[in-house]
Amino acid sequence: MQGPPIPFTPELRNRRTTSDHIADALRAAINSGQLADGAELNQVEIAGHFGVSRVPVREAMRQLQAEGLIDASAHRRAVVRGIGIDTLTEAYELRALLEGRLAAAAVPNLDRARLDRLAALNRELRESRDHTRYLELNSEFHNTLYEVADRPLAFEFVESLRQRSERYVQMWSRGRGLNRGRQVAREHAAIVRLAKQGDAAGAQRAVEEHIQHTLDAVLALHEDQLPSNGADGDDA
Amino acid sequence: MQGPPIPFTPELRNRRTTSDHIADALRAAINSGQLADGAELNQVEIAGHFGVSRVPVREAMRQLQAEGLIDASAHRRAVVRGIGIDTLTEAYELRALLEGRLAAAAVPNLDRARLDRLAALNRELRESRDHTRYLELNSEFHNTLYEVADRPLAFEFVESLRQRSERYVQMWSRGRGLNRGRQVAREHAAIVRLAKQGDAAGAQRAVEEHIQHTLDAVLALHEDQLPSNGADGDDA
DNA sequence: TCCGGCAATACTGTATACAGTTGTCGCGTT
DNA sequence: AACGCGACAACTGTATACAGTATTGCCGGA
Known part of the structure; x- marks a missing residue:
């Protein structure tokens, strides 16, 4: 509140989690066209590809869904949402x-x-x-x-x-x-x-x-x- | 492609998952003020409250984060994001x-x-x-x-x-x-x-x-x- | 040959278990 | 008494295991 603001970098706190990396990777794949419009996202395949479990993959996908990049409905594969x-x-x-x-x-x-x-x-x-x-x-x-x-x-x-x-x-x-x-x-x-x-x-x-x-x-x-x-x- | 469109309601497909319900419940709690601005969201507590595991809670929270309703950084409790x-x-x-x-x-x-x-x-x-x-x-x-x-x-x-x-x-x-x-x-x-x-x-x-x-x-x-x-x- | 139904399969959704990190409390030192 | 430090506790992040659902393919009948 009164001393010198902060001694050492507080940005160290923003360590990134696996889900974030997966989300970034998927975004990049979509943007680069590796995942074309309408492509289906298989959770096990993606998890295997990145060498992680499905949990962070699912979290990443839910984020992408909220961002509007993919469509997902329950019990069905998510697909890359193309826009016309x-x-x-x-x-x-x-x-x-x-x-x-x-x-x-x-x-x-x-x-x-x-x-x-x-x-x-x-x-x-x-x-x-x-x-x-x-x-x-x-x-x-x-x-x-x-x-x-x-x-x-x-x-x-x-x-x-x-x-x-x-x-x-x-x-x-x-x-x-x-x-x-x-x-x-x-x-x-x-x-x-x-x-x-x-x-x-x-x-x-x-x-x-x-x-x-x-x-x-x-x-x-x-x-x-x-x-x-x-x-x-x-x-x- | 040519027959009668669809015999029985296809909206049955939109069955909702636990994560979705949790997300709705959290949104409602935030909007009603039960979860005030700045309130901390404890995953185990929420999971216990709804009688589910932490997994769907986490997914719901990630969605709310993407929607801008809560702030979350790694390894730290998420908080309700109030706006001034x-x-x-x-x-x-x-x-x-x-x-x-x-x-x-x-x-x-x-x-x-x-x-x-x-x-x-x-x-x-x-x-x-x-x-x-x-x-x-x-x-x-x-x-x-x-x-x-x-x-x-x-x-x-x-x-x-x-x-x-x-x-x-x-x-x-x-x-x-x-x-x-x-x-x-x-x-x-x-x-x-x-x-x-x-x-x-x-x-x-x-x-x-x-x-x-x-x-x-x-x-x-x-x-x-x-x-x-x-x-x-x-x-x- | 075409269609309907049924079984096997593959995949998604959730729970539980484990690992790693952060915050806290208490102790010892200065 | 204030400070630093270390162990414990609480919580988050991830993996694995299990349950349920959609899809595929096969088989039998028309």
């Missing part, structure tokens, strides 16, 4: 809405250090040729901006939306190379410029358009590959 | 935003039967004196409207936001009686009227204001009872 073009479109609409507001809320709270960091991230992103690294940098750029918006719920929802659409972006980024990388960097730079000027409304609009463009790019690749709606009740 | 006034306010801001759009999207898809149903629900709500039933009817009214918006993600997020703020509304509804009940019914009626006229923009605005008013009412009760921020990192 219309749901993907909705996801980006919501992202534009929410991220725009996050950007607007963040602008007044941006200090010089953070602005520099944003510029640095964008510089590295522009040069990056590895698509995994590229996606990381892109995420970090946006998160760095949104962090200071002080809107935990909106931030959380945006992460959830990104999570659910990431695999389609990965397909895009892998298949199409980084043609759009330059364009993305330009749009990021414009956002940073507006933010530096304190133009919250302008930054909001720029973010909204940026996300709209991303959707266009993803749709351009997918529109003849995805069904008009991915996984709605109808089976087989 | 500012997060509560954000929740209602987001609800206004999302539910407004849902209403606007729903208007073109409303048929007469559904409009009648909305009116009937609102009629019953106006007369209802039991606050549990009142909240049920309120939820059902909004869901009935939003269902036809065909925006699964937005719908899901709204449910999540309602879930997280419900306990504060319960406190309000319990403590303050139904003084506002009439006003709510009036606002609902206005929404139905605008929807019937096909005025999507008007319905959107009416829903936004309706939610704003609800926030005002909840805040009026809570503003001297809740900390300015509920559960952010700082402990003890």
